[in-house]
Amino acid sequence: MTAIASSPSLADNPSCSDWIDLSRDAVVVLKTGKVEIGQGITTALVQIAADELDVAPESIELISGHTALGPLEAGTSSSLSIETGGRAVRLAASAVRAIVLAEAAKLLQAPPESLAVEQGRIIVSGRETDLTYWSLAPSIDLEAQVLDHARPKEPAERRLVGTSMPRIDLKAKAAGAGFIHDIELPGMLHGRVLDPPASGRRLEAFDEAALKTAFPSVQVVRDGSFVGVIAEREELAVRAIERARRLATWSEGFQVPALMREAIAADSAEPEIVVEKGDVTAAEGRTITTEIERPYIAHASIAPSCAIATWRDDTLEIRSHSQAVHDMRAPLAKALGIDAGNVVVIHAAGAGTYGHSGQDDVAYEAALLARTVPRRPVRVLWSRAADFSLAPLGPGAIVRAEAKVDAGGRIAALTIQSQSQAHVSRPGRGGTINLVAAERLAVPMEKGSPPDVPLARGGGADRNAMPLYAIPNVHVSKRILRDLPYRSSALRALGGYANIFAIETLMDDIAASVGADPVAFRLDHLDDARARAVITKAAEMAGWPGPTVQGEALGIGFNQYKNRSAYCAVVARVVCDERVRLTHAWAAVDAGEAINPDGIINQIEGGIIQSASWTLKERVNFDGDAVTTRDWEAYPILSFSETPEIKVSLIVRPELPGLGVGETATGPTAAAIGNAVHRALGIRVRTLPITRDAILAASI
Amino acid sequence: MDAIELHVNGQKFGVHADPDTPLLYVLRNDLGLKGTRAGCVEGQCLSCTVLIEGRPQTACMVPVGAVAGQNVETVESLVGEGASHPLIDSVLKEQAGQCGYCLAGILMRAKALLDREPAPSRSDIATALDGHLCRCGAHVRILRAIERAVQAGSARA
Secondary structure: OOOOOOOHHHHHOOEHHHOEEOOOOOOEEEEEOOOOOOOOHHHHHHHHHHHHHOOOHHHEEEEEOEOOOOOOOOOOOOOOHHHHHHHHHHHHHHHHHHHHHHHHHHHHOOOHHHEEEEOOEEEEOOEEEEEEHHHHHHHOOOOOEHHHHOOOOOHHHOOOOOOOOOOOOHHHHHHOOOOHHHOOOOOOEEEEEOOOOOOOOOEEEEOHHHHHHHOOOOEEEEEOOEEEEEEOOHHHHHHHHHHHHHOEEEOOOOOOOOOHHHHHHHOOOOEEEEEEEOOOOOOOOEEEEEEEEEOOEOOOOOOOOEEEEEEEOOEEEEEEOOOOOOOOHHHHHHHHOOOHHHEEEEEOOOOOOOEOOOHHHHHHHHHHHHOOOOOOOEEEEOOHHHHHHOOOEEOOEEEEEEEEEOOOOOEEEEEEEEEEOOOOOOOOHHHOOOOHHHHHOOOOOOOOOOOOOOHHHOOOOOOOOOOOOOOOEEEEEEEEOOOOOOOEOOEOOOOHHHHHHHHHHHHHHHHHHOOOOHHHHHHHOOOOHHHHHHHHHHHHHHOOOOOOEOOEEEEEEEEEHHHOOOEEEEEEEEEEOOOEEEEEEEEEEEOOOOOOHHHHHHHHHHHHHHHHHHHHHOOOOEEOOEEOOOOOOOOOOOOOOOOOEEEEEEOOOOOOOOOOOOOOOHHHHHHHHHHHHHHHHOOOOOEOOOOHHHHHHHHO | OOOEEEEEOOEEEEEOOOOOOEHHHHHHHHOOOOOOOOOOOOOOOOOOEEEEOOEEEEOOOOEHHHHOOOEEEOHHHHHOOOOOOHHHHHHHHOOOOOOOOOHHHHHHHHHHHHHHOOOOOHHHHHHHHOOOOOOOOOHHHHHHHHHHHHHHHHHHO
16 A cells, blocks of 8 residues: 555644544534635535545534644645645545444445445445444544545545535625624623734823723723723724723834835845855856835735633633634733633634734734633724734835846846745744734733744745746845834735746846747746646737737736745736726636635635735835824725736646645736736836836836 | 614614614624624725615714614625525625625625616626725626626516
């Protein structure tokens, strides 16, 4: 028997019972540490399990992101849930099926190969028996190790996987109580927290007595510069916190160089070498350089960050839409001075957040408020302004890429340096707490400065900085800024967005300088057949190179996300009149096995639209240490009228592992738009977003 | 405090709340109609859009006292007992959502549009939805779903 590829998720949760429970008749309880963030993962996991077990998907009940009842898995991030969590579910479900069939074979005295399962019932040589998973459950041992029994189906044997099963959660989210915001626990109270103008500010004066006089029925909670209110009715909590805002005087902020370029230059950070291949200094050729600038970008979830906390004696139960329900327990416990074993986190769906936004912060704040009212659940919602100004942002970056092009028009060397704040600072990383309210307590807790993500885990600032192109000499470095006051953390694709924008901008510039077609030039520098296939397909779908009309053009961008996940090529068509309009996008994607093709297409479409919004419109503005883009008017995103036509083509390879697709379209879309603008106008815009002002600035 | 009489989705309710209370909180917390989403609560994202006398309005900006006796429709009216509204079926058929938080408000805007104009063009639909924010990028599917509902409506007519 050949060895089965395992999953890191199985290392901490090796038993079948960590994943599957058959103790309730006709129900398969499937347990996962991965959580639904609008990406459709719960539907995909149900498909995988139902397929391996031969049960109806409707018979599966999911426990997702429950730290007391479910497996401990790494957070839902980095497009890894299918690759690791999905693989673990497949192996566990296949192991349960194998164990049950072995027991059935014994009881029926039938050869195992004559047995099958239909809707959970054992079939022998095509005939139904009385035996089911549930009738056999008492006589089998689900404590058995998954890897000892796993025998996942061959691709051709799968029936549900590979089909576009509809989302199991969509109806409640469209028209019912589908979100954490909609949970109503018995005796629940409503909390709100006073927002400082910036994360590091402290209260200089606060007239607590006036607040209490004005709102006698509202409970005021204060610890240093942390102020919150608790009320029986939500609108009362809202009104009280609005009054509190007028009764507070905050410490002054401080100045930060307004231009990112200056702030980055002034930072004390040293560069770190990430990859050295060959010798870029010894390579000979003509030098072509690009330097791109990406602004700070907000996660800008549509829903407010939300959590519900309940204390019973010294144990804390949190309902949270965090993407890292397990990892948040230790920093929460540390910041609350309790044992992490006394914290239970239960996931409930929020709106999409696309990374680390305010989800964990608000959970801590709910815990601080709820501690004053034992046994009463307290539900806290953040204000829109807090979600824009206090939550972590996707960090601004400068990426410089320099190529040497030899006499034959081939790239002989590439040097790339990515500079930004750290891309992941989730609570707990590197032993830090990083919960924004913890900095405001009377005895503040050190925020700490976690390390950037190492390349072995996909990289942070250097994610996708190593080009996939066949270039003999490559030098990649990053400089992680330490002095800027802004909260930065994971936003979809991390550094991959800016790095791919830089690399793909440079690829087009080099192609133009040697008189080559951008698509042909890329193909000439790619050995990877799957990479070549997506580029060729996207170009074909778009009718590359398209007509040459002043102000209108196609542009291309490509990446393999993290250089190890899904391949994606995007061709964008732009029309540049008074502004840049993305009218069409064509994408070709290779994610190996496709668990749910429509789910993949949905993710790619969303990735394209969100990236187009960042690339054409979005920039967080600051005044010193404070974010000044604090509402939707100041931070517009792509609208329905601005929506492009999108076509997505999947190259499905059922025999290869399924790869995550949540982030693979982000970088290529930005690059495709930038390259299309360049081909349409002859103007190379290197400062994002590509607004009319940026085009004018780039043209002089 | 006298009860405020509300007519929501064809049902009458008496609510004891300060008349200045935003309708959003009364719908969600007093009537248990959680489908109306709290988004920015500043009247900018339109995720809490409901129909008042058939006109789309943001429930976060409307004081409950101002709608006493008027007809309020929320997204729950589209999924009552029996058949769902074609807009719901279309959203599910097209899988027109990712996180889904923006959908309830969009569905109510679309209902108002279709009630007024049974055969809007794609650009009419897009224009009507401008102002509704979707962050996941489900725009293409949402537009397609509403077009599908338009076709379903004209097939029935």
